[in-house]
Amino acid sequence: MARGRPIDRLLIANRGEIAVRVAHTARRMGISTVGVHSDTDRSALHVEVMDRSVALGGATAAESYLRVDAVIDAARRCGADAVHPGYGFLAERADAAEAVETAGLVWVGPAAGHIRLLGDKLTAKRIATEAGVPTTPVAQIANGRIDGEVVLPAIVKAAAGGGGRGMRIVRDRDELDAAIGSASREALAAFGDGTVFIEPYLEAGRHIEVQVLGDHHGNVIHLGERDCSIQRRNQKIVEEAPAVGIDDELRRRLCDGAVALASHVGYHNAGTVEYLVAADGTVTFLEVNTRLQVEHPVTEAVTGLDLVELQLRIAAGEPLPLAQHDVRTHGHAIEVRLVAEDPREGWLPSTGLLEQFELAHGVRGDAGVRSGDTVSPEYDSLLAKVISHARDRDSAARQLADALSRSWVAGVRTNLDHLVGLLGESDFLAGAVSTAYLDDHPRLCDSGPDGMTRVLLAAAVALLDEQDARRDDRRWGFAPASWRNLRTMGARSAWTDDRGDTVQLELVRRGPVDAELLVGEWPEADDDGVLGSDERHLHQVRAIRADGSTLQLEVDGVAATVRHGRSDDAMLVATSGGAIAWRRVPRFPDHDAASADAGPLAPLPGTVLEVGVEQGDAVHDGMRLVVIEAMKMEHTIAAVGEGVVAAVRVAVGDRVDAGDLLVVIER
């Protein structure tokens, strides 16, 4: 086991928020930083934050951040003496830890042997059982036979697995063999190891984990537990410390178990022991994460410690600066992960230009991106973590919801509104969290700015659009907006919000300051030509003050400030309570000139060779309708736009003249 030594220059082998976060502590400690980056990340935030950053080339993770040799080479070139892997990428790769140590560099993490040992879930289970960690019995598969008792419902897991792959839930014994077979095949394909095992499946359990730290001098302590139950696709979304509603007895069992396990193997550096806790109090050990966790900031918040600093000190060979009895926790911390995924679309990743990215002040924000960055499909969807810390859970939740509702993210779809909804949801506030929470609360997907905020943001877009137009009017920009000596209607515009809902607006000027905003469907004539009664909501709006980035306005006597920005096709507005990227509905439908036509004409005189459609057929753009032979060449007449064939005017063998209508298409 390599002993550490002082670190002067740290290579951070990661990207995104964790690279930025690690660099932050390193800087505070007077350690210079070396980053690495792929070609895709050339202008990423983490590159800017580092003192130096080395290009690894490539776009995908495999071509860049996963290349151990390239990372070590980068460390050598820049004179780094240690490597922090962050999480993901190389963090739990024993071969990377080994190669780094072999190269004479310090690996800021546990020993390669520990990574390997605990990386195998089955082995970890065995060690946990040996160390007296609370868990449920495991059934192994030996020579195709199940060795041990299977309690239903059960879960089949791959020993080398992770991320939900090689996992099968079994509720009926008849399904067991098939589940073992398929899980094993999947595990073999994914991890090169088809070993699977069976353990009881805890329904709607809570994911609770314990942060442990060990040094090179045999000291192991825990920093309390975290609850990370709220997950989508087995990936955490909300994490908090401490876990709500567990008694001291359970807390002690979990924490002592974690320390026992780490001590048992002589673990050093940061690690996390993960458990699943059922509603009935049954505890099962899941695995050990041999790295810094994404959610470590909640532990930092309640303990007041900097885990990265402790990692670096341990790696440098220093003894733990505190004993177990020195660890005190204060209040409650909640972290949410802001991801570029759309909860409404089944958490479909969203990529592209991040037009606006501003986290509200007052809470901790660990961001890996900034406005103007491009969210690439190559990497993880995590944009930032936002962490609140308050004296109790309710306050922390309220503080965090407020901060998120004042944050502004536009360009890619995120779970921002969803998080705000979640943090105010009654079951969450009551502490009724479990791994099934998101499935049980699908309505959270409808979260978004409330009615009043929406009207405010609609008024903002109407006024800003007007201001933009007046500024761009090179001819009559000096004159009042929409000035008329004979007025009939206001300025109409229609906008679509992030979720595809359209709002129709009409801004009626009453003066240079005052205006009325009509929100709702523009009145349309009924079958008798009579305009329906105007049922739109009328709001009194006025722009109080405006500059390039904020607009202070008043809607029905209530003043508010809206931040604003523009993108190619959207007006981005944000206020406390939410943000909307309004996309303008084009004023004019985009018609193809030919689509107005009654149908194709013969382009030149000839003979009809083929007729491909008959009356009543639906046609689509480019569809072959008629073939004419003329000048010894075949001319295909295709449909322009969509429609239905109203009549076919020609038959095979007919002579046609140039300009003859061949097929009548109704649109």
Place this chain on the structure above:
Amino acid sequence: MLRTRLDTGSEQYRDNVARMSELWGTVAQELASVPTIGGQRYVDRHRRRGKLLVRERIEVLVDPHTPFLELSPLAAWGTDDPVGAGIVTGIGVVEGTEVAITGSDITYRGGSVNPTTLAKAARFYEIARANRLPVISLNESAGADLPRQADIFVPGGAQFKELTQLSAAGIPSITIGFGPATAGGAYIPGMSDHVVMVKDRATAYLGGPPLVKMAIDEDADEESLGGALMHSRTSGLSDHLAVDELDALRIGRALVRDLRWQKQGPGPSGSGAAPLHDTDELIGCASADVRVPFDVREVLARVLDGSEFDEFKPLYGDKLVCGWGAIHGFPVGVLANNGILFSEEAQKGSQFIQLCNRSDTPLVFVQNITGFMVGTAAEQGGIIKNGAKLINAVSNSTVPHLVLMVGASYGAGNYGMSGRAYDPRFIFTWPNHRIAVMGPKQLSGVMEIVARNAAAGKGVPVDEEQLGAQSAFLEAAIEEQSTALFATGRVWDDGIIHPNDTRTVLGLALSATHSAPVRGASTYGVWRH
């Protein structure tokens, strides 16, 4: 820098505001009635066909949030023709280009042409031509109002000449057909540079199916005779077939964009700073009763940029205030009446007009004039020849003239101050405006003296009662024919405006005049010294 002596707390000011507001109220009421003058039944029928009203089409056509200056909106007021004359004319911005827009209102008698329509259209084409504004016609008309053909047929032909002469002058014309263009009306698209027709809606033919049946006994259907599709693919009258009205307006906008129109005037050069004095006080600057004098500088102080005014000859001929300033950055020379014109005023004005022509500076005439001075002293002092100088200068001046009527416009003063007959580029009127050959009291008084002289000549006694009644009747009649509404109804101006809108309206108009070159004259008629 103009200082103000206007006391907004004074009774005079409050009285002015109250009476001007009342006068404007009447105008506003008339304006409000114009868009649906065709009557609810016809408006509904129009909408039932999925059509937009003509002003709704204009709203779609112009750039969002830009102003639209409607011209002669109350044309035909006080006549047998519908108020507004059944068409809309105005100036707007399409794709960043100032254009002259006209459209027919088919909800009133099928959009048919009446005598005032011709007068309003003639003024519209005059404005388009003089200011070099591309013309967009939103066409939908049944043609001449047949029972009134005698007043229409012969002069009506001028429109087509106007269009092709515009084209010859390099001023583009775009016609968008939304409905019928029949007989003579078919020449509107026929004479235009660009034509768009709405499918299944626009038609154009010299003779409709009934006339064709009568004339050559042919059974023709509308589409084959003059449908949008036929004209787009067979006759070639239409360049663009639009799917619907919105599509037609979209194409119209694209056509303007593709003109790549360049203005030829120098454009604004000043800061365009707001006046130091509140423009909303304009409503109380002018006396509602034109017989009560007021200082026209109070108007200028609320219209000119930064209230800055470099006055010319302030100590000479002080009843005509002359000087330089700017409106929304456009430099102007101002001639404004502060009473009757004497020889000095006329000479000062003609010199000032020549100076402004030398420096290519557009002129703004602010009319509040009861006429040239009469009497022995004036005549002996050469008021005729001096007045002639002013009229000579005004007539031969080639810089743009804008006229603002803020009070009286009586007698030859109207001519000397570039009245309607002197082809000002634009002429706008405040609601208190009075216009006639002379004041009604003077006119009836003159007639009374003439009658007394005639009686004396014949040696018959004057029937005082009858003469008194005659004079009173005449005075009342002339009074009625002198009002702003009467004048605007006869297209003597380009519209009555709210006084507080003056700066905006003059700015828009000035900007429009800069579409054409702004060049001063170097030759005038012979000066009689």
